Amino acid sequence: MQVDLNGKIAVVSGGSSGMGAAICERLAASGAAVVVGGRDEGRVASVVDLVHAGGGRAVAGLGDVANSAEAAALIDIAVEAFGGIHIVVNAAGVIHRADALGTSDDDWARVMSVNVDGTFFLSRAAVPVLREQGGGVIVNISSTCGLVGSAGLVAYCASKGAVTNLTRAMALDHASEGIRINAICPGSVDTPMLVSEHPEGTTADEVFARNLASIPEGRIPEPSEVADLALFLCSDAARHLHGANLSLDGGYTAQ
Numbered sequence: 001m002q003v004d005l006n007g008k009i010a011v012v013s014g015g016s017s018g019m020g021a022a023i024c025e026r027l028a029a030s031g032a033a034v035v036v037g038g039r040d041e042g043r044v045a046s047v048v049d050l051v052h053a054g055g056g057r058a059v060a061g062l063g064d065v066a067n068s069a070e071a072a073a074l075i076d077i078a079v080e081a082f083g084g085i086h087i088v089v090n091a092a093g094v095i096h097r098a099d100a101l102g103t104s105d106d107d108w109a110r111v112m113s114v115n116v117d118g119t120f121f122l123s124r125a126a127v128p129v130l131r132e133q134g135g136g137v138i139v140n141i142s143s144t145c146g147l148v149g150s151a152g153l154v155a156y157c158a159s160k161g162a163v164t165n166l167t168r169a170m171a172l173d174h175a176s177e178g179i180r181i182n183a184i185c186p187g188s189v190d191t192p193m194l195v196s197e198h199p200e201g202t203t204a205d206e207v208f209a210r211n212l213a214s215i216p217e218g219r220i221p222e223p224s225e226v227a228d229l230a231l232f233l234c235s236d237a238a239r240h241l242h243g244a245n246l247s248l249d250g251g252y253t254a255q
C-alpha cells in the first residue's frame with residue numbers, strides 16, 4: 001500500500017523493538033518524520049539509524065511512558081524537532097504470564113502502568129497538539145487479549161481490555177475534532193515479547209508450536225504486517241474509522 005505521509009510527524013512509543021520499530025520504519029519510509037520512543041538508548045539509536053539509512057527523518061525519544069511527564073515529553077520532542085505532531089502510535093507494552101495467584105502486586109502494577117497508564121498518558125498529552133493542528137491519528141496496539149480472555153495472562157488481559165475500551169471512549173470524545181483513535185488487536189506476532197517471560201526451559205520452538213496450533217491461518221506474522229495495518233490507519237483511506245479495534249490474528253478471535 002502506497003501512502004504519502006510527507007509533511008506528517010509521528011511519535012511511536014515502544015519504537016525500539018518489535019512492532020514499534022517496524023512501524024517507525026514504515027511510517028518514515030512513507031515520508032513521516034518520526035520520534036522513536038523507548039527506554040534503551042542503544043536500541044532507540046539503532047532504529048533511528050535504520051530510518052536515516054533508508055533516507056527518512058527520525059530522532060530519539062527516550063523515556064518511560066508509565067511516567068506521565070516522560071510520556072508528555074515525547075510530544076514536546078516532536079514539536080521541538082519537527083514542529084508538531086499528526087500521528088501517535090502507542091506500541092510500548094509489557095507482559096506477565098501468570099494466573100491471578102502468580103501475579104504479585106508489583107507484577108500487576110508494572111503491566112497496568114506501562115500498558116494502560118502509558119497509553120493514556122501519551123494519548124492525553126497528544127490531544128491538545130492534534131486539536132490545534134486540526135486533527136490527527138492515534139493508533140493503539142492492543143491485543144486479542146483485549147477482546148477475549150486468554151489463560152495464564154490475567155494482568156495482561158486486564159490491561160489490554162482497558163486499552164481496547166480506552167480507544168473507544170477517547171475516539172468518541174475527539175471524533176468531532178478530526179482526531180481518529182483506533183486500535184490494532186494483534187494475535188501472536190514474531191517479536192521478542194512472544195518468546196519472553198515463559199517458564200524457564202521453554203524453548204522458542206515450543207512457544208511457536210503452541211501459538212500456531214490456535215491460529216486458523218496457521219502462521220505467525222512478522223511485525224511488518226502490523227505496520228501495514230498501522231499505515232492504513234494513519235492514511236486517509238481510514239478517514240471514517242473511529243474507535244475501531246481491528247483484530248489482526250489469522251482468524252483467532254473468529255473462532
Ligand SMILES: NC(=O)c1ccc[n+]([C@@H]2O[C@H](COP(=O)([O-])OP(=O)(O)OC[C@H]3O[C@@H](n4cnc5c(N)ncnc54)[C@H](O)[C@@H]3O)[C@@H](O)[C@H]2O)c1
Pocket residue numbers: 013014015016017018019020037038039040063064065066090091092093094114118141142143144185186187188189190191192193194
Ligand atoms: N508480540 C505479540 O505476540 C503481541 C501480540 C499482541 C499485542 N502485542 C502488543 O504489541 C505491542 C508491541 O509489543 P512487541 O510484541 O513489539 O514487543 P517488544 O517487547 O518487542 O516491544 C515492546 C516495546 O515497548 C517498550 N517499553 C516497555 N516498557 C516501556 C516503558 N515503560 N516505557 C517506554 N517503552 C517501554 C520496550 O522497550 C519495547 O520497545 C505491545 O503493546 C504488546 O503488548 C504483542
